[in-house]
Amino acid sequence: MELAINNSTKTVSVSDAIFAREFNEDLVHQVVVAYRNAGRAGTKAQKTRAEVNGTTKKSKKQKGGGARHGALTAPIFVGGGRAFAAKPRSFAQKVNRKMYRAAIAAILSELNRQGRITIVEAFDVDAPKTSGLIEKLKGFELGQRPLIVTEDASENLFLSSRNLPYVQVRDVQGLDPVALVGADSVLMTADAVKKIEEWLA
Incomplete structure (x- = not known):
């Protein structure tokens, strides 16, 4: 399938298995709970x-x-x-790699169906300033809790987002199901889309 790039006549070709997959609520719930449990200290x-x-x-x-x-x-x-x-105990739950990747693909597919994924050619800020990122985000309708996904999040972009409590910045390696589920919308670069495809293929 083809996904349109914002403010451009170009499109990016993506796999139906990743961006048009059937949503599996039980699988997504299991993976999200397991991911959150893995972060619990368990030090009581x-x-x-x-x-x-x-x-x-x-x-x-x-x-x-x-x-x-x-x-x-x-x-x-x-x-x-x-x-x-x-x-003290571990709250970790075993999740197979295949299940984890399938859950990520299911979430991305559902976001795409709901029109909550925006793809751009590139996204970055010139200096580590919160005001610069706010100004750049005004051109998009991303809601209160946007997630910005780039191929390799720059330090300027990461530092610019730290004072914005509901704006999250991730590179493809740091993408996780909790961040995707909690976002109102996702802003992705075209390079990040391709890298996600390679990862989930």
Whole structure:
């Protein structure tokens, strides 16, 4: 299929398997959840009764004081350990490479069907200034949360976007499903489109 380049008579030829794929909601959901879980720290830690700092001396006599009990480090006492203490763990979920690439292609296809992908010949700023990027984005209708994808995001472009909380800049290598799903629209360079095709082929 052919995708039009903005403000140009040229078009870019793309594969139907990547930009006209059927949307698989279950697959996309699974990949997005797995991607977000992989970023979780998983560092929550609590102490068991064996680890809490406290005396292990018997708290009172065995007999004559009501219910019998031993150390005050038991979970039923204030300051005692947790019965089922949380320990550091990994939240990572296994996602096959084929599934990941298929999910990216499904998201791109859906964005294309909804007219939320804009392709340009090139996109960059001359200096690392936020005002310069804002001025350049005024020529496009990208919504509140645009995603800019270039073949190799320049330092000027990246630095210019840092003060704009809802504008994201990615190169093709840094493209991820969460950024694509969260964007109102995607601005791509023609070179980035070709590189994405090579990656997902």
